Amino acid sequence: MTETYKDADILRILRSVTTIALVGASAKWQRPSFFAMKYLQAKGYRVIPVNPGLAGQEILGETVYGSLADVPGPFEMVDIFRNSGAALGVTQEAVALAEDKGIRVIWMQLGVVNAEAAALAREAGLEVVMDRCPKIEFGRLNAELSWGGFDSEVITARRRRV
Numbered sequence: 001m002t003e004t005y006k007d008a009d010i011l012r013i014l015r016s017v018t019t020i021a022l023v024g025a026s027a028k029w030q031r032p033s034f035f036a037m038k039y040l041q042a043k044g045y046r047v048i049p050v051n052p053g054l055a056g057q058e059i060l061g062e063t064v065y066g067s068l069a070d071v072p073g074p075f076e077m078v079d080i081f082r083n084s085g086a087a088l089g090v091t092q093e094a095v096a097l098a099e100d101k102g103i104r105v106i107w108m109q110l111g112v113v114n115a116e117a118a119a120l121a122r123e124a125g126l127e128v129v130m131d132r133c134p135k136i137e138f139g140r141l142n143a144e145l146s147w148g149g150f151d152s153e154v155i156t157a158r159r160r161r162v
Contacts, residue, residue: 003131005129005132009127010129010132010137010141011141013077013107013127013129014134014137014138014141016076016104017045017076017104017105018044018076019046019047019048019073019074019075019076019077020045020046020047020075020076020077020078020107020134021050021065021068021071021075021077021078022036022047022049022079022081023050023068023078023080023081023082023090024051024080024081024082024086025037025049025050025051025054025059025081026051026059026081027054027057027059027064032081032109032133034059034060035135036079036081036133036134036135037049037060038060039135039138040134040135040138041060041061043138046062046075047060048062048063049062049064049065050064050065050067050068050070050071051064051066052067055070067093068090068093068094068097068101069093069097071101074101074102075101075103076102076103076104076105077103077105077106078091078094078105078106078107079107079109079134080106080107080108080109080112081109081112082112083112084108084112084113084114085114087108087113087114088114088116088117091106091114091117091118091120091121092117092120094106094121094126095120095124095126098124098125098126103126104126104127105126105127105128105129106118106121106126106127106128106129107128107129107132107134108128108129108130108131108132109131109132110131110132112130112131113130113131118130
């Protein structure tokens with residue numbers, strides 16, 4: 001099930017959010033979750049990594065938490081970097097914490113679609129975006145080339161210094 005979203009709605013969400021809990025964060029720089037976290041931090045977002053296997057460690061200067069409930073303080077968006085099957089459990093936790101943490105948005109990454117999780121979140125009054133990447137959407141809607149990897153210091157035309 002692919003949903004369509006108005007660019008204005010995606011942009012409004014991205015402009016209204018300041019803190020994102022990224023569930024499924026990785027400490028490996030080659031992983032998409034790491035690259036997305038780094039990019040979003042560079043754009044001014046605070047991105048809090050959530051990964052039970054890395055709890056207590058640091059990724060890109062942020063402490064990793066084992067669950068959404070463990071994250072101290074508020075965050076407006078939950079970015080689910082897990083598979084579609086795991087999205088329901090993450091969403092259930094987010095819905096239970098929404099009032100206490102200030103959660104307003106459930107965002108499921110590219111390839112992550114879970115209609116039951118989306119319905120649960122919407123019933124709780126949360127906005128839902130599925131099968132999209134906030135990094136890509138930010139770049140696309142702000143007319144940036146860097147969303148494609150340009151000016152990211154990962155892809156470069158400069159010769160390496162020996």
